[in-house]
Amino acid sequence: MHPRKIPFFPAAVASVLALAAVLSSQTVPAPAPALTLLAREGRRALPLTIAANQEMVGLDDLATAFQLAVREESLGAITVSYKGKTIVLTSDQPLVSVSGRLVSLPAAPARSGPRWLVPVEFISRALALIYDARLDLRKPSRLLVIGDLRVPRITVRYDPLGATGRLTIDATPRALANVTQETDHLTIKFDADALDVPNPPLPAQEPQSLLRAVRVLDATTLAIDLGPRFAGFKATSQPVDTTSRLVIDLLAAQTDTGSPPGTPPPAASPPGTPPPATSATATPPSPPPPELPSFFGQAAPAIHTIAIDPGHGGDDAGVKATAGASEKDVTLAIARRVKGVIEARLGLRVLLTRDDDRNVAINERTAIANNNKADLFISLHANGSMRRSTSGASIFYAAFDRDAAQNATSGGADRVPTFGGGARDIELVLWDLAQTRHLDRSAAFAELLERQLRDRVPLATPAVDRAALRVLESANMPAVLIEVGYLTNPEQATLLTTDGFQNALVQSLFDAVVKFRDTLAAGGTP
Amino acid sequence: MNAGRKLAIGVAAVAGAVLVFVMFVWLPRWTTRATTAGTVGAAAPAPAPPAASGRKIKARLFYVADSGMKLTSVERDVAYGEGAVAQAREIISAQIAPVVEPLVSAVPPGTALRAVFISEGGEAFVDLSRDVVSSHSGGTLGELLTVYTLVNALTENLPAITAVQVLVDGKEVETLSGHIDLRRPLAKNLTWVQ
Numbered sequence: 001m002h003p004r005k006i007p008f009f010p011a012a013v014a015s016v017l018a019l020a021a022v023l024s025s026q027t028v029p030a031p032a033p034a035l036t037l038l039a040r041e042g043r044r045a046l047p048l049t050i051a052a053n054q055e056m057v058g059l060d061d062l063a064t065a066f067q068l069a070v071r072e073e074s075l076g077a078i079t080v081s082y083k084g085k086t087i088v089l090t091s092d093q094p095l096v097s098v099s100g101r102l103v104s105l106p107a108a109p110a111r112s113g114p115r116w117l118v119p120v121e122f123i124s125r126a127l128a129l130i131y132d133a134r135l136d137l138r139k140p141s142r143l144l145v146i147g148d149l150r151v152p153r154i155t156v157r158y159d160p161l162g163a164t165g166r167l168t169i170d171a172t173p174r175a176l177a178n179v180t181q182e183t184d185h186l187t188i189k190f191d192a193d194a195l196d197v198p199n200p201p202l203p204a205q206e207p208q209s210l211l212r213a214v215r216v217l218d219a220t221t222l223a224i225d226l227g228p229r230f231a232g233f234k235a236t237s238q239p240v241d242t243t244s245r246l247v248i249d250l251l252a253a254q255t256d257t258g259s260p261p262g263t264p265p266p267a268a269s270p271p272g273t274p275p276p277a278t279s280a281t282a283t284p285p286s287p288p289p290p291e292l293p294s295f296f297g298q299a300a301p302a303i304h305t306i307a308i309d310p311g312h313g314g315d316d317a318g319v320k321a322t323a324g325a326s327e328k329d330v331t332l333a334i335a336r337r338v339k340g341v342i343e344a345r346l347g348l349r350v351l352l353t354r355d356d357d358r359n360v361a362i363n364e365r366t367a368i369a370n371n372n373k374a375d376l377f378i379s380l381h382a383n384g385s386m387r388r389s390t391s392g393a394s395i396f397y398a399a400f401d402r403d404a405a406q407n408a409t410s411g412g413a414d415r416v417p418t419f420g421g422g423a424r425d426i427e428l429v430l431w432d433l434a435q436t437r438h439l440d441r442s443a444a445f446a447e448l449l450e451r452q453l454r455d456r457v458p459l460a461t462p463a464v465d466r467a468a469l470r471v472l473e474s475a476n477m478p479a480v481l482i483e484v485g486y487l488t489n490p491e492q493a494t495l496l497t498t499d500g501f502q503n504a505l506v507q508s509l510f511d512a513v514v515k516f517r518d519t520l521a522a523g524g525t526p
Numbered sequence: 527m528n529a530g531r532k533l534a535i536g537v538a539a540v541a542g543a544v545l546v547f548v549m550f551v552w553l554p555r556w557t558t559r560a561t562t563a564g565t566v567g568a569a570a571p572a573p574a575p576p577a578a579s580g581r582k583i584k585a586r587l588f589y590v591a592d593s594g595m596k597l598t599s600v601e602r603d604v605a606y607g608e609g610a611v612a613q614a615r616e617i618i619s620a621q622i623a624p625v626v627e628p629l630v631s632a633v634p635p636g637t638a639l640r641a642v643f644i645s646e647g648g649e650a651f652v653d654l655s656r657d658v659v660s661s662h663s664g665g666t667l668g669e670l671l672t673v674y675t676l677v678n679a680l681t682e683n684l685p686a687i688t689a690v691q692v693l694v695d696g697k698e699v700e701t702l703s704g705h706i707d708l709r710r711p712l713a714k715n716l717t718w719v720q
Contacts, residue, residue, distance in 0.1 A: 090589040094697050101646040104691065104698050312704060362700060381705075384665025386630050390594030391680065396666060462597065467670055469699060470707040481705075483666050 009069060022169045035120060037065060038194060039146040048142070049117055054107045055139070056117035066131060068456065070116075078109065079114060089118065098129045137320075141196050143297070150175065152190065154197040154222070156214050157373070161302075165210045167224065167248040172242040176377075186224040186233065188246070189219060194219050211252045229253050238421035303376060303517045305349040306342060307369035309471065310335035311381035314359030319384035320487075321493035328357065330458055330496050331380040334484065338378075339504045346348045366474040370434075376445065377479035379471050382496060384488045392460030395449055395482045397442040398435045398473055399466035434476040441478035448515050449480065452508035457501060458485065458492075479517075482509075531614070547663040550613040572644050581606035585683045588675040588719065590630040596720040597632065597671055597678070610686055614642045618652055621679040629654035634661035640696065649711040650680050655693050673706050674718045681714035689713045 034045040046065060049056045059080065063070045063290035069081040088097040094105045103125050110117045123144060124137035136145040138153065145151045152171040158164045169188065171177065176191045192502035201222060202214040212225040231253040237246045310331035318327025326330050332354070339350040351372055353365040358412060370379045383394065435442065446464045453459060460483075472479045484505055485492040580605040591598040604620045607613035622633045636657040643651040662672065677690040689711035693699070699708050 095643065095651070102643045102651065103645070104651065106691070106698055144720060318704065318706065319668075362704065381666060384663040385594040386590045386663065386666040386671065387592070387594030390667070394667070467666060467705070468707045468712070469666065469705055470709075472703075473707060481666065486665070488665070488668075495695060505710055 005064070010194055033489055034146055035141065035142050037144045037146060038149065038151065040149060040193075048120070049112065051110055051112075051117065052107065052442070055120045055142075056107075056110060057120050057123070058112075059118055060111075062123070062127070066127065067125075072116075081126075082127075082130050087126050087130060089116075096126050098126045101129075103129070103254040136194055138239060141198070143196055145196075149193040150191075151194045151196050152192050154190075154195050154201065156197075156201045156222075157204055157353075158211060158214075160210075162488065165250040165251045165252075167211070167214075167246075167250065169222070169244045169246040169248070170240075171246070174239055174242060176244065177237065177246050178247070179233075179248060181233070184226055186248070188222045188224065189392065190220045190222075192220050195222075197222070212251055226250070227510065243437070250515045293498060302521065303348060303513070305351065305372055305374045306376045306378065307351045307353065307372065307374035307477075308335045308338050309353040309365045309369070309377065309379040311379060313354050313357055317487060318384055321487040321490070323490060323493050325487060325493050325497050327382040327384075330382050330484070332357070332504060333382055334496075334502050337382075337502055338509055341506050341510050346511065346514065347515075348513075362470050363474070365471055369479075370474070372474045372478055375474045376516070377472070377477055377478070377483040378509070379469075380414040381483050382406070383483040383486045385486055386488075388489055390460075391486050391492050392458045393453060393463065393485050394460045394474075395446045395453075395464050396467050396483070397446050397464075398439065398475075398479065399468050400433065400436065434474050435472055438476070438478045442472075442480055444519075445478050445512065445516050446480050449482070449508065449512040452512045452515075453505070456504040457510050458495075465503055536607065547655070568586045583618050585620065585658055585679075587617075588632070588678050589625065590632050591720050592628075592670055593720070595667065597675060597718055598720055599678075600629070601639075601681075608685060610644050611642055614644060614652075614680055614684060614687065617679055617683055618642060618676065621675065622654075632668070632675045634658055634663070634672070636661055644687065648686050650684075650687045650690045651693055651711075652676055652680070652690060653693040653696055658692070659694055659699070659702055662703045666705045669703050670718055672702060672711065673708065674715055677712050678714055678716065678719065682716075 005286070023118045033048040033050065033055065035048055035055075037044050037046060041182045044065065046061045051060070059068075059070050059078070060066060066082065069079075071079045071081075078089040078091070080087040080089065085099050088101075089109050090096075091111070092108050093106045095102050096105060097103075105119050105121055105125060107119045120139060123135055126457055128137075129136040133147045136144075137143075138145065138150075138151075138306055141153070143151075150173075152173055152175040155170045155172075159168070159418065169177070171190060171192075178191075180187050180189075197216060199216070200214065201216065208227040209227045210226050211230075215223050215225065217223040218406075229252045230250055232251045234249045234251065235246060237244060239245070298370045310328070312326075312328040312331065314328075316328065318331070320326050335352050336355070339352055342348055342350050350373060351368060353368045354360045364380070368379070383390075443464075450459070452462070469481050472481055485496050485501075487493045489494065527545075533549065538544075539575075583606050584601055585604040586599045587602050588597040588599050590596075602620060605616045607616040618639050619652055622631070622637050622639060624635060625631050634657055638655040640653040640655060642653070645651075658672070662668065673692065678688050680687045691698075691711040692702070692708050694702075701708055
């Protein structure tokens with residue numbers, strides 16, 4: 001604990017955390033979007049304007065908040081100065097010059113009446129380079145942390161596991177937490193100056209007999225409201241990359257048919273035990289199968305939901321074969337088959353990111369998987385090559401351009417820092433890096449799938465590869481992208497649309513999912 | 527009075543020198559450069575042979591390997607450019623120029639170079655015409671080969687360039703055809719070169 005930071009801060013920060021709740025509880029129209037500035041001195045809000053899907057902020061507001069001098073020059077140039085350093089913007093250019101260096105923005109500055117609006121990324125990508133305090137933009141939370149405050153981003157996940165339940169609470173960057181039990185709730189106190197936490201911390205879900213709600217108690221404390229069956233808890237914490245992961249297992253009181261009091265839940269099912277084929281509604285409610293794994297700090301190794309992502313769609317046809325087949329149609333046809341087979345034979349929930357011929361943004365595809373807490377993400381594509389002879393299926397999992405990121409952090413004060421430095425768009429990076437913690441399992445699933453495909457469909461060499469694939473980077477679960485074959489190869493284009501090929505592919509996917517699930521259930525790494 | 531005349535003559539001499547420099551040194555160079563940029567991507571039957579009188583450098587350019595799965599590098603003469611930006615522009619211009627069999631380019635035909643910027647940190651921004659998106663044949667592999675043709679052409683030949691970000695019509699793009707993340711500059715990656 002660092003006592004120097006805490007005492008005078010909580011009041012201001014508590015109001016930040018409760019901002020959404022306060023605004024929504026008042027009987028006023030929906031609040032205008034705002035960026036919350038969080039500094040040691042307190043907080044303030046800057047109004048945001050949404051233009052062409054970009055969150056924009058007024059240069060005049062920034063000038064007031066950061067003591068900047070803004071001048072409109074001739075030929076559409078605008079200069080923003082701070083302590084002798086200057087940023088030059090041009091009215092129709094998404095590039096700005098920061099002390100002579102070029103930095104890109106997602107959109108050009110826009111005029112709104114007498115005011116100039118700039119994308120919020122202007123703060124992290126341009127202003128941060130000339131400002132004398134750290135500026136850490138948390139775009140998803142609409143939060144800007146100024147200075148060296150420790151404001152970990154908190155995510156909470158709850159998994160009911162039979163008679164028990166598991167809360168997984170991640171704090172990024174790392175922050176230690178202390179868990180204590182009160183009469184009807186647990187308090188989790190973080191060693192931080194404030195928390196960047198969604199409101200509510202845990203998305204609304206079915207009422208649970210162990211857990212009623214998770215709420216923000218004060219600036220640095222969460223409260224876990226306990227249900228009537230709660231009997232005890234077990235908490236463990238461990239670092240995972242830049243995150244501190246706190247796992248709290250909630251243990252249930254004995255029921256009429258349950259195990260004796262105080263008895264820890266039995267071990268997981270033996271490897272290979274098949275699950276019930278379907279979940280019959282008439283099944284007696286107790287005793288539920290206890291499956292609390294013996295190791296902590298890992299995500300619950302069970303597969304309940306699979307997200308299948310048929311690539312492209314709508315006016316984005318993807319690769320088009322000369323004979324007529326389009327990638328968007330091939331991927332949708334295979335996705336529907338996969339859904340039918342896995343749901344019918346494994347009883348798992350299968351989500352499709354699109355179930356018809358329409359455009360779905362890449363971000364939205366990953367968001368569907370993340371928001372539904374999918375345990376596995378499979379993106380389906382068909383490949384294209386500049387040479388017609390190229391053929392064979394490939395499986396990709398994510399790669400991150402670490403060299404570029406490293407260059408950005410290690411080049412000294414002139415560089416655009418990213419990892420940990422917070423001067424570029426730190427939250428964008430963190431969201432984009434969600435896949436990093438699942439890479440081992442993504443690689444394992446890719447290998448499993450390759451073994452299943454090997455004797456059934458033509459494979460490329462190498463069959464498993466890595467690339468900076470946009471759709472996989474933000475997936476918060478094991479994730480792969482399958483290129484089922486080449487539509488630019490006339491023979492393959494014909495093959496890919498046949499029932500025989502599509503069924504072979506679906507069977508391979510099905511077998512890989514079963515093996516992946518069984519290996520996870522056995523507590524091993526696939 | 528005398529001092530005033532001397533000052534006036536001095537100012538006139540300096541102005542004259544500047545005028546001579548602009549007319550005979552800067553302007554010709556600027557117009558040559560603009561002409562070069564303007565002709566990039568024009569449909570030519572074969573790589574334009576560099577002007578016999580111009581200085582050349584040796585550069586490694588990247589094309590699709592016979593397997594179609596990787597890139598292969600080829601050493602070529604590329605026009606000399608004064609300074610990193612001009613040299614980067616010459617390299618990209620040569621890289622995206624149309625080629626004849628057996629070479630196959632991973633950059634779609636018709637793609638034109640609009641501009642090259644280089645930040646102090648060595649990140650190059652290559653601004654291409656929309657053809658790089660609209661004429662792209664698609665696929666993860668096709669997109670990988672296009673992106674790393676451009677990234678490697680600059681990072682391999684110009685050590686000062688550490689990473690490359692592709693812009694389209696002056697704007698940042700998420701991907702070219704729905705696969706590779708282009709929102710940040712990408713570092714050299716020779717795993718896609720055989």
